[in-house]
Amino acid sequence: MMNVDNREPLFQEVFDSLKEAMAGLRFGTVSLTVHDGQVVQIDVTEKKRLALKPKR
Structure with a gap:
């Protein structure tokens, strides 16, 4: 097990x-993958919202 003091840089x-990851994100998700208590991957899924024109 890793000492907590050694985890500070991580x-x-x-x-x-x-x-x-969140700086430019307006709509979407940020997901963390954790293995053995450590974050090993960050996934960002951005959603683009489209303005639909009403039908006439």
Whole structure:
């Protein structure tokens, strides 16, 4: 098991990556994949909202 003090740089890296992933995201999801208590992957899915014109 990893010492909590040794995880601090990893937490900062995850936090920085999350901020970057969310910076330009208006609609969508950010998903974390965790293995053995550590974040190993960040997935970003962006949704594009389209304005539909009403039918006449």
